[in-house]
Amino acid sequence: MLVVRSDGRALFFNAGIFRPAPVSEVTEESFDEHADLNFKDQYVTLQKAPFPS
Structure with a gap:
């Protein structure tokens, strides 16, 4: 699974x-x-990802 934010971070x-x-x-x-x-x-990892809110 690849998650890409609107700011381009993935x-x-x-x-x-x-x-x-x-x-x-x-x-x-x-x-x-x-x-x-x-x-x-994967869901739990995504919650703890180093992405600022």
Whole structure:
């Protein structure tokens, strides 16, 4: 994910996991692991990014 502010400053995220499986075989634990790393961690990092308000 690339986030670019209107002033041209940018932050690039390059993390994630991909473990393909049929939906019927995805456990809640596996889904949570994917969501935490692929979405939540990037969101939290963006909140703490060194961009002034």
